[in-house]
Amino acid sequence: EVQLVESGGGLVQPGGSLRLSCVASGFTFSTYWMHWVRQVPGKGLVWVSSINSDGTSTDYADSVKGRFTISRDNAKNTLYVQMNSLRAGDTAVYYCARDSFYYDSDGYQHDAFDMWGQGTMVTVSS
Amino acid sequence: DIQMTQSPSSLSASVGDRVTITCRASQSISSYLNWYQQRPGKAPKLLIYAASSLQSGVPSRFSGSGSGTDFTLTISSLQPDDFATYYCQQSYTTPRTFGPGTKVDLQ
Numbered sequence: 001e002v003q004l005v006e007s008g009g010g011l012v013q014p015g016g017s018l019r020l021s022c023v024a025s026g027f028t029f030s031t032y033w034m035h036w037v038r039q040v041p042g043k044g045l046v047w048v049s050s051i052n053s054d055g056t057s058t059d060y061a062d063s064v065k066g067r068f069t070i071s072r073d074n075a076k077n078t079l080y081v082q083m084n085s086l087r088a089g090d091t092a093v094y095y096c097a098r099d100s101f102y103y104d105s106d107g108y109q110h111d112a113f114d115m116w117g118q119g120t121m122v123t124v125s126s
Numbered sequence: 127d128i129q130m131t132q133s134p135s136s137l138s139a140s141v142g143d144r145v146t147i148t149c150r151a152s153q154s155i156s157s158y159l160n161w162y163q164q165r166p167g168k169a170p171k172l173l174i175y176a177a178s179s180l181q182s183g184v185p186s187r188f189s190g191s192g193s194g195t196d197f198t199l200t201i202s203s204l205q206p207d208d209f210a211t212y213y214c215q216q217s218y219t220t221p222r223t224f225g226p227g228t229k230v231d232l233q
Contacts, residue, residue: 035222037170044213044224044225044226044227045162045164045170045213045215045224045227046224047220047221047222047223047224050220050222059220059221061221062221095169095170097170102175102176102179104157104176104179108156108157110157110158110175110176110179110217111175111217112160112172112175112176112181112215112217113160113162113170113172113215114172114175114181116169116170116171117169118169119169
């Protein structure tokens, strides 16, 4: 089955750390860019971080830059995000998402998040 | 960062209604616009990419249009499964910003 399964969420105190994992199955994980997106319950979607297919290029939202680190192990078909110095504002459901490329009728490349995990809840509270 | 806005923020409709949701970007993004559907308690699902291309497996009652800064998502005949929140997202540049969402509920 083609799927993404996140794990690692939970309750952590402010200033603490957590590592989320996202295990991919049913597709060639090593050929896709991957992302983390978060959502405060009842609120909208916010992009957090991205990583290219071989792990050599990463990007972060300003709100997590310097605190979060995205990585991947293509041999284990697994995406990670290490979250340090956690704040109450980081409380959210965290989704991993696969980024697929498409080409329009003029041959221009587009991309979209075509597969999502079920999400894992991170709560930062004392 | 490119800011995305959506209107309306919510709407009430009935099964069979035609529904249109608007998304606007703070600068031109050509056709680098995607639409997602999110049902309560579920992960988002890709509906439309590149402003108007239907993702495989998505019913043809969904359609997208627009380019530049103004985009629309249309559901031609609302079905019970379509009561959800819809988000636009620009894929023109990083960060990949989303709109605030439009909640479609039962009238």
